[in-house]
Amino acid sequence: MQRSTGEYKVKPIKKTVRELLGHPYPPRIPKGVFVEQWVGISTDEFHRAKDADVKYMRNRHPLLDLDWSRTDCVRYLTSRGRAETPKSSCLGCPFHGNAQWRHIRDTSPSEWADVVEFDAAIRQGNARANASGNRLLGEAFLHRSRVPLSQAPIDHVTAAERAAxxxxxxxxxxxxxxxxxxxxxxACRGDADTPTQDDFGLAA
Ligand code: SF4
Known part of the structure; x- marks a missing residue:
C-alpha cells in the first residue's frame, strides 16, 4: 500500500487530465498543451512541493506563492466562517485517524463501502507489484490496528494500540x-522517501 502512489493516485489523475485535454492515452500530447494544477502545500511542508513528471501537467503551489503557513490558512478560513474545514485527503489514506474513518462511515455509506472494499483488496499488496516480483511480505491494512477496516476499532483507540x-x-x-x-x-507520505506506517511499527 505504501508505495502505490503511482498506481492509485497519479495514474488516474493523468488519465483524467489527458481526457480533459482531449488527448486520451496513448497518442503523444502536442508540445505546449498542458493543464495547470494548483496544489495546496503550505510553507510548513514546502519540501513536499514537487513538479509533475510529465510536460502536460504543470504544478503550481499558490500557498507557497502567498507565503502562507497552515496557521495562515486556518486564520483565513476562520475569517470566512469556514473554521471547520477538514484537511483534504485521499479516501483510502492509511494515515487517517479514527475520526476521519468515522466521518466517512457515518456520513457517506457508499464511500465507506468503497474504502472497505479497497482495504480488503490490498491485503496481499498491489497486484501489479506482485506480478513484477515486488511481492508484499505480510499483509497490508488501511487501519493502524492491522484489522480489516470493516471491523477495525475506529470508535476508540485501543489499549493494545496505545501499548504498541x-x-x-x-x-x-x-x-x-x-x-x-x-x-x-x-508527495504522498506513503512513498518510499517519506515516513510510512512501517516507521510507526504498525503496518504489515
Ligand atoms: S498521504 Fe496524502 S497523498 Fe498519500 S494517501 Fe494519504 S492523503 Fe493521499
Missing amino acids: LRLGEGEADELENGVVDGCSPW
Missing part, C-alpha cells in the same frame, strides 16, 4: 485525528 506505540500525547492525537501535515499525490 508507547504513546506520547502527540501520537495519541495522531491515532484519533490522523497526520496533520500536508501531502499531495506527488
